[in-house]
Amino acid sequence: MSPARKIMKDGLWTNNPIFVQVLGICSTLAVTNNLRNTMIMVLGVTFATAMGSWTLSLLKDLIPRKVRMIVQVLVLSFYVIIIDILLRAYQPAISKQLGPYVGLIITNCILMGRAEAFAAANKPGASFIDGIANGLGYGWVLVCIAVIREFFGFGSFFGIKLMGEGFTPWTIMVMAPSAFFLVAMALWAANTYKAKAEAKKKGTK
Amino acid sequence: MNAPNVGILPLFLASILTSNILLANFLGTCSFISISKDFKSSMGLGIAVTMVIGLCSAICWAVLYFVIKPLGIEYLSFIIFIIVIAGVVQMLEMIIDRFSPSLYMALGIFLPLITVNCAVLGVILFMQIRNYNFVQAVVFGFGSGAGWWLSIMLLASIRTKLDKNNAIPAGLKGTGITLITIGFMAMAFIGFSGMIAVQ
Secondary structure, three states: OOHHHHHHHHHHHHOOOOOOOOOOHHHHHOOOOOHHHHHHHHHHHHHHHHHHHHHHHHHOOOOOHHHHHHHHHHHHHHHHHHHHHHHHHHOHHHHHHHHHHOHHHHHOHHHHHHHHHHHOOOOHHHHHHHHHHHHHHHHHHHHHHHHHHHHHHHOEEOOEEOOOOOOOOOHHHHOHHHHHHHHHHHHHHHHHHHHHHHHHHHHHO | OOOOOOOHHHHHHHHHOOOOOOOOOOOOHHHHHHHOOOHHHHHHHHHHHHHHHHHHHHHHHHHHHHHHHHHOOHHHHHHHHHHHHHHHHHHHHHHHHHHOHHHHHHHOOHHHHHHHOHHHHHHHHHHHHOOOOHHHHHHHHHHHHHHHHHHHHHHHHHHHHHOOOOOOOHHHOOHHHHHHHHHHHHHHHHOOOOOOOOO
């Protein structure tokens, strides 16, 4: 497997930010009751992680160790500010709905986690790919959760009504607890699948 | 742009119960899950986070209304807030180290990590969006911190019992069952909603 493909696979599955690293579930769970907002947050996180990792990897030899954390946070907030300004200019309605959660991408643990765990020891190009892979690995899980929550909570998909008039929305799906339950279920499924795959591997050897 | 009309006590209770920063707004979940394994460090972290959120929301309020708004540099507010948070955490670290080395040792690495706890920045951004006045900002800050503290203590107590339980399926152990527990706690806290509101 080529290095780039390996990094992609790591981010999307083997070392998935949600299933394995259990990072970054804070800020984005809040927006997963609506597919469109989730997509925008995922794009934002992916962009910030990739660009942040790339920049920090370029700068890694110039930053003294002592002030490393604060420099990382400043670089990451720079990219988040770009996202915030773009959203405000082109999608003011969504920007209003997301409220503080756009700014909270800065403190999303995935960004710092990747900057610390990968970009600090790798070349800029590889760090960029790693950022994209982790952003997407995080994204596909959240999009799955958002699809379920929006479908049951509002009876719609991307804002298009799917269910008829008689559909009673599940209020719980719109509220906080369901997000925790669904992430736990996804984690459970992924862990069980992984354990089975490993057992199989051992069996064939 | 007027401050919302909420009393101090209702705001305080609302920020602890009805809109608990963790259970309703999902903020600070990362450190919440990793620290809550241990009762004692949960206690220490809870106190530290409450202090940091309270102090930061006071300072950031002043910075927002006396520096950022007069200069018209709202687009820089994320960076400025982060710098304030990092500064407060650093100061707190030095003060605790000076006056209570035992607490400093107990908190260890978790103290600097408060800088990237989303709850701190989250409270400040909510404070900015809702146009709180100074007293409201401070009360909301300390209230949210206390709410975070309350929920991490609750979860830590539940987890000490849970970890002894062998009936949990293998795939669900650790983070999985913790997330489900948090979900149930969030459901319990929904019971408070409608009583009081934050804005």
